[in-house]
Amino acid sequence: MEPTGKRRDEEFSREIEAHLELEAARLESEGLLASEARAAARRAFGNVTSVRERFYEARRWRWLERLRLDAAYAVRGFRASPVFTVTALLTLAFGIGFNTALFSLLYSLGVRSLPVPEPERVATVFQVFSGRVDRAVNGSVYMLAWNEYLAQRDQNRTFESLAAHAQTDATLGGERAQPARVTLATCNYFSTLRIRIALGRGFVADDCARSGGAAVAVLSDAFWRSHFGADSGVIGKVALLNQLPFDIIGVAEPGFGGTEVLANDLWIPVTMQPALARGRYDQLVQEMSWLNVTGRLRPGITESKASADLTIIARQLDSQHPGRETRVLVQHATFGNNPEIRQRGGIIALGVLGLGGLVVLIACANLMNLLLARAMSRRRELGIRLALGAGRGRLIGQLLTESLLLSVAGGLAGLIIAERFPRFIIGLLPMTGLQLDLHPDLGILGFALLTSVLAALAFGLAPAFRATDLSLTSALRNEGVGSHGPRGTSRLRGVVVAVQMGGSTLLLVLAALFVRGMQRVATLDPGFATRGVIGVSLNPGELGYDSARVQAVYDALTPRLAALPSVESWTLASKLPFLGRSSTPVLAESPRAGGEPTSIQSDFLEVSSNYFSTMTLPIVRGRAFTAVEAAAPGDRPVVVSETFARRAWPDLDPLGRHFRLGKAAFVVTGIARDVHNVSLGDPDAPFIYFPRAASGLGDDLGTTIILRTGGPTSGVTARISALVRQVDPALALRLETIEERLALVALPTRLAGMLSGLFGVLALGMAVIGVYGVVSYGVSLRRREIGIRLALGATTRSVTGLVVRQGITVAGLGVGVGLIVAAGASQLMRSLLFGLSPLDPAALAIVIVLLAAVASIAVLAPARRAARIDPAVTLREE
Amino acid sequence: MTTRKNGERDALLQGTLDLLVLRTLRAGRRHGQGIARAIQQTSDDAILVDHGSLYPALQRLERRGWIAAEWGTSDNNRKARFYELTAAGSRQLAREAGRWRRLVQAVARVLGPDGARG
Numbered sequence: 001m002e003p004t005g006k007r008r009d010e011e012f013s014r015e016i017e018a019h020l021e022l023e024a025a026r027l028e029s030e031g032l033l034a035s036e037a038r039a040a041a042r043r044a045f046g047n048v049t050s051v052r053e054r055f056y057e058a059r060r061w062r063w064l065e066r067l068r069l070d071a072a073y074a075v076r077g078f079r080a081s082p083v084f085t086v087t088a089l090l091t092l093a094f095g096i097g098f099n100t101a102l103f104s105l106l107y108s109l110g111v112r113s114l115p116v117p118e119p120e121r122v123a124t125v126f127q128v129f130s131g132r133v134d135r136a137v138n139g140s141v142y143m144l145a146w147n148e149y150l151a152q153r154d155q156n157r158t159f160e161s162l163a164a165h166a167q168t169d170a171t172l173g174g175e176r177a178q179p180a181r182v183t184l185a186t187c188n189y190f191s192t193l194r195i196r197i198a199l200g201r202g203f204v205a206d207d208c209a210r211s212g213g214a215a216v217a218v219l220s221d222a223f224w225r226s227h228f229g230a231d232s233g234v235i236g237k238v239a240l241l242n243q244l245p246f247d248i249i250g251v252a253e254p255g256f257g258g259t260e261v262l263a264n265d266l267w268i269p270v271t272m273q274p275a276l277a278r279g280r281y282d283q284l285v286q287e288m289s290w291l292n293v294t295g296r297l298r299p300g301i302t303e304s305k306a307s308a309d310l311t312i313i314a315r316q317l318d319s320q321h322p323g324r325e326t327r328v329l330v331q332h333a334t335f336g337n338n339p340e341i342r343q344r345g346g347i348i349a350l351g352v353l354g355l356g357g358l359v360v361l362i363a364c365a366n367l368m369n370l371l372l373a374r375a376m377s378r379r380r381e382l383g384i385r386l387a388l389g390a391g392r393g394r395l396i397g398q399l400l401t402e403s404l405l406l407s408v409a410g411g412l413a414g415l416i417i418a419e420r421f422p423r424f425i426i427g428l429l430p431m432t433g434l435q436l437d438l439h440p441d442l443g444i445l446g447f448a449l450l451t452s453v454l455a456a457l458a459f460g461l462a463p464a465f466r467a468t469d470l471s472l473t474s475a476l477r478n479e480g481v482g483s484h485g486p487r488g489t490s491r492l493r494g495v496v497v498a499v500q501m502g503g504s505t506l507l508l509v510l511a512a513l514f515v516r517g518m519q520r521v522a523t524l525d526p527g528f529a530t531r532g533v534i535g536v537s538l539n540p541g542e543l544g545y546d547s548a549r550v551q552a553v554y555d556a557l558t559p560r561l562a563a564l565p566s567v568e569s570w571t572l573a574s575k576l577p578f579l580g581r582s583s584t585p586v587l588a589e590s591p592r593a594g595g596e597p598t599s600i601q602s603d604f605l606e607v608s609s610n611y612f613s614t615m616t617l618p619i620v621r622g623r624a625f626t627a628v629e630a631a632a633p634g635d636r637p638v639v640v641s642e643t644f645a646r647r648a649w650p651d652l653d654p655l656g657r658h659f660r661l662g663k664a665a666f667v668v669t670g671i672a673r674d675v676h677n678v679s680l681g682d683p684d685a686p687f688i689y690f691p692r693a694a695s696g697l698g699d700d701l702g703t704t705i706i707l708r709t710g711g712p713t714s715g716v717t718a719r720i721s722a723l724v725r726q727v728d729p730a731l732a733l734r735l736e737t738i739e740e741r742l743a744l745v746a747l748p749t750r751l752a753g754m755l756s757g758l759f760g761v762l763a764l765g766m767a768v769i770g771v772y773g774v775v776s777y778g779v780s781l782r783r784r785e786i787g788i789r790l791a792l793g794a795t796t797r798s799v800t801g802l803v804v805r806q807g808i809t810v811a812g813l814g815v816g817v818g819l820i821v822a823a824g825a826s827q828l829m830r831s832l833l834f835g836l837s838p839l840d841p842a843a844l845a846i847v848i849v850l851l852a853a854v855a856s857i858a859v860l861a862p863a864r865r866a867a868r869i870d871p872a873v874t875l876r877e878e
Numbered sequence: 879m880t881t882r883k884n885g886e887r888d889a890l891l892q893g894t895l896d897l898l899v900l901r902t903l904r905a906g907r908r909h910g911q912g913i914a915r916a917i918q919q920t921s922d923d924a925i926l927v928d929h930g931s932l933y934p935a936l937q938r939l940e941r942r943g944w945i946a947a948e949w950g951t952s953d954n955n956r957k958a959r960f961y962e963l964t965a966a967g968s969r970q971l972a973r974e975a976g977r978w979r980r981l982v983q984a985v986a987r988v989l990g991p992d993g994a995r996g
Contacts, residue, residue, distance in 0.1 A: 011959075015910065016933065018958040022911040023929075025954055045929040 020045060066394075070401035077402065084374060085406070088367050092410020094762060095363025096455065097417025099356035100448045105422045106349050107443055108436040110336040114259055114294075115437065116193040122333040123303055125152065125162070125293035127314060132323035136288040139166065140340045142329075143289040146270075148317060149186075152293065152328075155313045158306040162295035163192040164270060167260045171539055171732040172227075173240025179732065180223075181433070182241060183258055184270045190218070190252065192296050193259070199224075200235040200250030203269055211284055212275040216268065217246040221254040223265040239266065242276055242539075243730060259294055261335040263433035294333055306330040335436075351828075355507075359759050360455055362503040365496045366766040367459040369773055371403070372493050375467030376777075382467055395468045403460025404453065411452035415440055418448065428751060462492065493774045498814035500767040505818025505851060506825065507760030512843035513826055514753030517833045521746040526577070527675025528615040530738045532709040535576035536561065536720060537734040556727045558705060564723075566709040566716055571614040572692060574606040575704050577677045578741040586666075586688070588648035588659040597660070600647055602640075602686035603678055611689065612639070612672065614708050622655045622670035629669070630691035637691060638666040642674045644686035666690075713737050749832045764854060767814070771858040775807040779866045786866055787874030796867035803866045807859030815851050819844070895935050897978060898925070900963065900971040903945060909958035910936060936961060944970050 023041035028034055078085040113119035126142040133141070144152070144164065153162045165185040172180040187203035195202075198221065207214035217239055219228070228234045238245045246268060258264030270291075274282040283290050297306055310328035318324050331337050375382075382395060422438050440448075538557075540550040554572075562570045584604060587597040611617070612624045625637035635658065645654035645668070657668050674684040692703075709716055717735050724733045779786070786799055826838035833840075902908065902916045913936075914927040939945045944967035950960040963971070 012933070012937075014957075015959045018909070018956065019911045019929065019933075021956055022909065022952060022954075022958060025956070026911070026915070 016045070066397065067401065070398045071405060073398065074402040074405050078406075081374070084370060088370060088406050089410045089413060091363045091366050091766065092407055092452070092455065093413035093417060095360040095414070096407075096411045096448060096451050097414030098421065098759065099353075099360045099451055100411075100414055100418035100444060101421035102352045102356040103447050104418055104438050104440070104444045105425070105436070106352065107447070108335075108438055109261065110334055110342070110349075111443060112334055112437055112441075114193075114333045114335070115256065115435070116195060116259075118194060118296075119333065121160075121297045121299070122193065123159075123295060123297055123306060123330050124333045124337040125295065125310060126329045126331075126337065126339055127289075128327045128329055128339060129324060130327070131325045132321070134321075134324075136286055138283065138288055138290040139292075140338055141289050142339050144291045144293050145287045145289060146284045146291065147287060148314070149291050149293055151313055151317060152310055156306075156309055158298060158301045158309040159295040160298050161188055161192040162293060163189040164291040164293045165189055165259065165267075166270070166273075166290050166292060167258065167262065167264060168276075170241045170276065171243075172265075173243055173730060180241070180265045181262060182276075183260070183264045183267045184273050184276070185267045186270050189267065192294065194296075195256050196253040197250040198253045199232060200248070202250050202252075203267075207269045208271045211271050211273075211282070213271055214269055215244065215246045215272060215275070216249045217241070218250040218252055218267045219248060220252055220257055220263070220265055220267075222257060222263065224251045227265075241266070241268070244275060246272075257433070257435045259292070259333070259335075261434060261436065263435045292338075297330075303330045303332060355755065355759065358503055358507065359763065360451060361458070362500050362763040362766055364455050364459040365500045365503070366770055367403075367406075367455075368463060368496050369493050369770050371459060371463035372466065372496075373773060373777060375399075375463045378467065386468070392468050396464045399464035399467060400456070400460050403456040403464070407452040407456035407460075408449065411448045411455075415445075415448055418444070425751070428747075428754075466492065493770075493777070494810045497767065497770040497774050497810050498817070500763065500770050501811050501814025501851070501855070502818035502821065504760055504763035504767045505815045505847065506822045507756045507763050508847045508850065509819065509822035509844065510826060510829065511753055511757035511760045512847050513829070513833060513836065513838065513840060514749050514756060516840055516843045517749045517836050518746050518753060520834045520836050521742055521749070526677070527673060528577070528617040529708055530742065532566075532711055532713055533576075533615070533738045534707045534709065534713050534716065534720070535734075535736045535738075536705040536707065536724075537575075537736070538703075538705075538724070539732050539734075540728075553728055553731070554703065554705070557724065560723050560727070561705060561707060561720065564707075564709075564716060564719055566711065567707045568710055569610070569614040569708045571611045571706050572608040573611055573704055573706055574692070576706065576736055576738060576741065577605070578738060578745060584661060586659045586661045589657055591649050591652050598648060600644065600659075600686055602644055602688050604688040604690055605677065606690045606692045608692055611706075614706060617675060618673045619670045620673050622668070625669050625691055635665045635667040637669045639670040639672050639689040640668055641672050641684070641687035643684040644688060645671050647686055713739075746834075749834070752829070752832055764851070768854050768858045771807055771811050771855055772861065774810060775803060775859050776862040776865070778806050779803055779862045782866075783869060783874045786869050787871040790869060791871035791875065799869075800863045800867045803863035804859050807855070807863070811851075811855040811859070815848070815855075819848075894978075895927070895931065896939060897971070897974045898927075899932075899935060899939060900944060900967055900974070903961055903963040903967070904971065907950075907960045907962040909950075909952060909960050911958070912952075913961065939967070942970075943967075 020038070020041045023045070024034070024037040027037035027040050032040065114122055116122060125144065127144060127148070128142065135141070135145070137143075143166075149162075149164045153164075156162065163186045165183050167181060167183045169179055170182040172178055185203070187205050187208035190197060190202040197218065200218075202218060203216070207216055219234070219239075224230060224234065228237075234248050235250065237248050239248055240246075246266075252267070258267075268276070271284065273284060277283075297303070307328055307330040310330060311326070314326040314328050318326050329339065336342065385395060386392070419438060419440065422436070426434055426436065538553065540553050545553070558570065558572075561567065583601060585599050585601050588600055590597055605611075609625055609627045609630060612619055619639065620642065622639075624639055629637045638659075640648075640654065648654065648659065649657055654668050654671060659666055659668075672687070672689060674687075677687055678685070707716075707720075720735060721733060724731055786802075789799060789802075790796075823839060826833070830838060836843075898917050899913055902913050902920070905916075908916065910932055911929075914929055914932055917925055917927050936945070936947075940947055940961075944964055945961045946964050947959050947961050949957060952958045
């Protein structure tokens with residue numbers, strides 16, 4: 001056993017003492033006086049204390065001291081080669097920066113605490129059901145119903161306070177109606193979150209005492225500033241929400257925009273829900289998932305303890321729902337806690353971070369190449385240090401310190417990109433008021449640091465081992481032997497460059513596919529008119545108008561709209577195509593007499609009889625229903641799509657056949673061609689065109705006036721707004737064009753295309769430098785060989801060919817592997833490609849031509865240099 | 879370069895001292911002072927071992943398992959720490975000695991017969 005610590009110190013002292021005595025004894029035997037001998041022994045030994053110090057240092061502070069020395073040495077080295085250093089730093093800054101940027105987006109959504117005071121104890125509550133689940137949902141099934149919230153609030157023993165809220169869109173009245181985000185909140189919402197009311201008062205328990213009891217509202221600070229000019233006299237004024245007057249009682253503290261990711265404008269008591277909905281649905285009575293529950297845990301209570309506590313309460317409610325089992329999920333509160341978001345977000349996060357990781361990897365590959373090249377030019381220096389007794393581990397440590405220093409410095413620079421880039425992405429998104437906190441905190445800094453360290457190991461380890469694997473004599477003579485020399489290293493560099501080419505190929509193929517996907521959206525014909533089609537949606541229902549008054553609004557408005565000079569045709573439908581999905585199961589009569597009916601899940605629209613002519617949607621068999629037929633009693637007429645007919649009645653004439661939806665029966669009068677009504681890339685799906693208000697699926701379907709104009713829509717929209725205001729100034733108007741919807745449909749593709757394109761070009765730039773470097777280096781190593789070949793009569797053409805072959809092999813290998821991986825990856829991106837083949841020849845061709853062109857330039861320059869080698873010179877060189 | 883400074887300070891390169899220590903111990907176990915003395919004598923006083931560098935070198939060699947140490951009594955009846963070559967140490971000695979000879983030959987070839995001009 002090796003003695004440690006104090007005992008070892010003592011032993012070392014004793015050993016030195018012994019030495020001094022022995023040496024003194026020897027000198028004495030040679031004739032010196034005892035005192036002289038002792039002094040001479042000490043002299044010969046040198047400074048005893050300094051030796052002890054060296055021994056001491058060797059054990060304790062050596063590593064720290066070494067790190068300092070290594071860092072100082074590294075900095076000196078960087079100063080000596082500024083081009084290398086700047087290239088490396090930029091590469092790392094971009095690589096780590098983009099990766100951290102993508103991470104910080106996910107992080108601010110799913111990890112960062114809510115922007116409230118003392119967020120550590122704030123937690124969200126969701127329910128996860130298993131077994132038989134039969135409940136209404138408004139939002140997501142994981143949310144709580146009102147009765148469930150009340151049970152949890154009153155019976156739990158783990159929360160100090162439990163609040164609930166639901167965010168909804170409403171129309172803010174006044175002279176110019178406009179949409180506003182309203183949160184229905186329990187009256188303990190602000191106190192639970194410890195949000196201060198800066199002006200006026202917050203909710204009190206009385207405000208939530210009964211349904212429709214208190215029509216009061218609290219404004220967000222931002223909304224108060226933008227819509228009320230920060231008027232301190234706003235308290236007591238009235239805000240019209242869906243034409244319902246609410247007294248403004250307070251303004252929340254600055255900076256608070258609610259607990260949803262979209263910043264909130266007004267809060268009203270949760271008990272105002274039925275009133276706000278004009279009594280059309282009462283979510284305080286129904287068992288419906290609609291409430292986000294957030295609470296403040298008692299001190300010392302963990303989320304899992306609270307989950308257990310709340311699950312017991314939920315199980316008691318399960319007793320009224322045989323076959324259902326509820327588990328309550330209490331999580332530290334973030335914006336993205338809903339399990340639905342977590343599940344989908346997980347996949348997206350994996351993709352996004354995979355992309356970021358690829359960028360870092362390519363950056364690392366580039367740096368590794370730079371370092372390998374540098375290692376070769378430092379062989380002499382390293383050889384000398386080895387000769388002077390530096391251990392190999394020590395040298396590897398030194399080289400890794402350099403990598404680490406570079407990487408962390410690059411990572412710090414990358415934080416600037418990490419903060420700017422997400423804002424740029426958010427700017428591209430269609431929604432406003434995203435309240436994502438992207439400021440770097442410990443989590444984001446930690447991620448950047450971890451990425452930096454991993455990157456340093458990824459690009460630094462192999463060159464460090466390679467550079468120090470020297471035999472002393474050969475290093476001093478500055479020449480290579482076998483696989484340890486430059487040849488082996490150039491092979492490693494070749495592999496690295498191949499990986500880089502592969503990575504950039506992957507990114508570029510994806511980018512090209514996304515760009516082609518976007519083109520496809522522009523040229524893709526959904527099967528009906530898209531150019532100049534405007535949807536005009538109004539909200540008379542939300543304003544509390546009865547059906548007669550709603551009808552009057554449309555009767556007054558439609559002739560005026562139809563009379564606009566550029567309007568060619570108009571019709572009514574429940575909504576514009578591409579505006580979300582409405583789907584219902586129907587029971588189609590059996591193809592065989594007396595057979596069981598088949599259930600078919602089908603998307604649908606409710607349309608007027610002239611919908612088909614206005615939208616130029618062809619009826620391939622039979623005819624559209626007439627307005628008279630639609631209004632007649634008995635079986636309602638209906639038009640179905642080709643796919644619907646084929647599914648329901650294969651090989652039979654579908655005309656005149658029936659299906660049922662609830663109590664209503666329908667008879668097919670016509671077959672419409674399969675078109676894309678929901679999304680562009682989707683395969684043909686069953687579709688039903690009901691007459692208006694015939695599906696019985698609720699009044700909430702709404703009405704959209706669809707206008708087909710001849711050309712651009714920009715000039716028409718202003719006149720439409722003016723007409724609507726003439727008819728009823730209280731109406732909030734929403735204008736949408738199919739072209740806008742299509743642009744929105746293409747947005748994820750556009751974002752993905754931009755990201756992969758940007759990263760792909762970056763990666764390609766790095767890969768080209770890599771190819772150029774490897775080939776040039778290969779040429780410089782083979783100068784002698786090439787000189788001999790030329791001297792022996794090889795033509796310049798064959799020499800060029802030799803060099804080009806080397807470069808093309810490396811680049812081609814990478815591109816080949818990249819293409820294979822890209823083919824696999826693009827299969828996963830299908831939904832973003834709008835039916836475009838993941839192996840789209842045009843996209844692949846563009847990328848291959850681009851890569852070939854760029855790689856040729858990188859290869860040809862050194863090849864031409866090789867051809868100009870003068871054998872007379874190179875043969876004399878060594 | 880930092881190594882230049884080291885070169886001026888050390889009379890003997892670190893790797894070389896290790897080699898000499900190992901070679902000396904091949905003759906049998908010795909204590910530190912004995913090792914220093916033996917090197918000096920064998921080299922006809924051409925190499926003066928800095929006693930202050932000897933002990934850190936011994937520590938280093940011991941840590942690498944090339945030599946082993948234990949306390950014993952010297953010829954003149956004094957307590958001292960004795961060092962002994964291990965099997966790994968013998969192998970290391972053979973390796974290092976070979977490398978050293980090759981280096982010396984190589985340097986000699988480069989310097990040539992009229993090395994004085996170099």
